[in-house]
Amino acid sequence: MTLSPRAWLREFAPWLLEEDLGVCVVGSTALRTACERAGVEGPTTADLDMSWALDVGSGIELLQRHDVWMKTTDASQRRGTLAMKLDDTRVEITTFRVPSSSSAARGESERSMADQIADDLAGRDMTLGAVAHWLTEDRIVDPFGGLDAWREKRIAPVGDPAARIEEHPIRWIRYYRRSHQWGFELDAAIRAVDLDPRIIEREPAEAIGGELRAALLECASPGEFLRDLYDNSLLEVISPELASQFDGRAAGPLKHHPEGSQANHMILALEWIADRAKDLPERDRLTATVAVLCHDLGKSLTPKELLPSHHGHELSGIEPLRALLDRYPGLTDPAGKRLAEAVCTLHLTIRQLDELRPGTRARLYERNFRDKNFRADLFALAVGADSGGRLDKAREGDEVARTVRDGIEWMQSRCATIDVGALYETHKNDKERFKSELHQAWTRVLKR
Numbered sequence: 001m002t003l004s005p006r007a008w009l010r011e012f013a014p015w016l017l018e019e020d021l022g023v024c025v026v027g028s029t030a031l032r033t034a035c036e037r038a039g040v041e042g043p044t045t046a047d048l049d050m051s052w053a054l055d056v057g058s059g060i061e062l063l064q065r066h067d068v069w070m071k072t073t074d075a076s077q078r079r080g081t082l083a084m085k086l087d088d089t090r091v092e093i094t095t096f097r098v099p100s101s102s103s104a105a106r107g108e109s110e111r112s113m114a115d116q117i118a119d120d121l122a123g124r125d126m127t128l129g130a131v132a133h134w135l136t137e138d139r140i141v142d143p144f145g146g147l148d149a150w151r152e153k154r155i156a157p158v159g160d161p162a163a164r165i166e167e168h169p170i171r172w173i174r175y176y177r178r179s180h181q182w183g184f185e186l187d188a189a190i191r192a193v194d195l196d197p198r199i200i201e202r203e204p205a206e207a208i209g210g211e212l213r214a215a216l217l218e219c220a221s222p223g224e225f226l227r228d229l230y231d232n233s234l235l236e237v238i239s240p241e242l243a244s245q246f247d248g249r250a251a252g253p254l255k256h257h258p259e260g261s262q263a264n265h266m267i268l269a270l271e272w273i274a275d276r277a278k279d280l281p282e283r284d285r286l287t288a289t290v291a292v293l294c295h296d297l298g299k300s301l302t303p304k305e306l307l308p309s310h311h312g313h314e315l316s317g318i319e320p321l322r323a324l325l326d327r328y329p330g331l332t333d334p335a336g337k338r339l340a341e342a343v344c345t346l347h348l349t350i351r352q353l354d355e356l357r358p359g360t361r362a363r364l365y366e367r368n369f370r371d372k373n374f375r376a377d378l379f380a381l382a383v384g385a386d387s388g389g390r391l392d393k394a395r396e397g398d399e400v401a402r403t404v405r406d407g408i409e410w411m412q413s414r415c416a417t418i419d420v421g422a423l424y425e426t427h428k429n430d431k432e433r434f435k436s437e438l439h440q441a442w443t444r445v446l447k448r
Helices: 005-012 028-038 056-065 074-078 113-122 146-152 161-167 170-182 197-202 205-218 222-231 240-246 262-276 282-294 297-301 318-327 334-346 349-355 358-369 376-388 394-415 420-427 431-445
Strands: 024-026 049-052 081-086 089-095 132-134 139-141
Touching (some): 005 081, 024 028, 024 113, 028 132, 028 146, 113 132, 113 139, 161 170, 170 222, 222 262, 240 262, 240 297, 262 282, 262 376, 262 394, 282 334, 282 376, 297 318, 318 334, 334 349, 334 358, 349 394, 358 394, 358 431, 376 394, 394 431
Antiparallel strands (some): 024 049, 081 089, 132 139
8 A cells, every 4th residue: 555544545445434434544554644744753554454433234234335345253243343355455444442431331422423433542452552543534533642652662551451451351461562562661550460360361362372473573572572471470371381481490501501591592592583584574484483482392391300401302392382382373384383393303403413324314304304395494593593592602593504504405405316206116016125225325325
């Protein structure tokens, strides 16, 4: 969309600007418009979200009449949210919220459109999001000082944060996520909220996973975000697997982990990958970051008498990794899950590739790297993060990532010289013999 939202709607859906609809642009796009008019640099936006006075039934009827309606889930419609397609762009539009204290809720006289917009904004979570661009009036509505909060780099609630969280518990996570995403100060009233963290369990897994995904993609330090959740007893509810990474246990012997705690290692590793993967497509960036997030989960299972060492944590990490990714499947796709498992089990072994026997290399290739779709580049980046996520070892991580990628590509190129089809034809009546001969062939070509 190259035009302003108002100009864009005038061109593609002028009927949405009818006065009785009260259509407003809301969220970050409205805040950006407010910033532009105030001469302030505003947030970067991707989606266009709107609100209006129509209820769901009337809204569907209107959108269908103009042939722009898009089907949404029942859950979305229960929240009052519909979708339309304009100029090949999907736009969501939500019925104005009606706070319980409003005159409409008390059965009093009908509210003006301005009152309805103000009531809708009063039900939002933070002042930065309680800004609307009222399109028919071409006016910014900002009753809670969202523009001032943006100028001051402050995440502040609309009213009582505990009340906002009780309405929608996901907001508790979102307050912290936005703070870390934008590098803004979190209002003291939010940090002082005294609610049972288990209130988060009321939220569907998709909503919680969406916040974790956004944090991994958008926060400069996803690990600091997770530590903030841990310090406020939220991470244990969301993911006990991740919470144990922040409980003070050592990352390993100090000669290997000068950063000390596993929490510090996790934070540094996630910062390393956030910086190195920032120019990758979103899917690749998320795949690599999730692999780093999960690579050391086995350390949570190390018996106390073995600390600070974590012998065998690579294989023991598979069970908590699967538990986390099965709980929040939106964090990555099946290929991303397989890559995360490979990083978890091999992030130490693969760095000793030159020291392995050729037969061991052949087994590594067969079990992990034979698939032509395997992303050696993302695997190597995630392994590099384990090395780079140590105090003053960022450059070492770069070297490890390069060496690991070169090593895997070398194995793949060497093994590709074997004519597997011809070998199969020779031994197709004896599958065990075929497997044995293929392994021996790979072993021969994988000698340095």
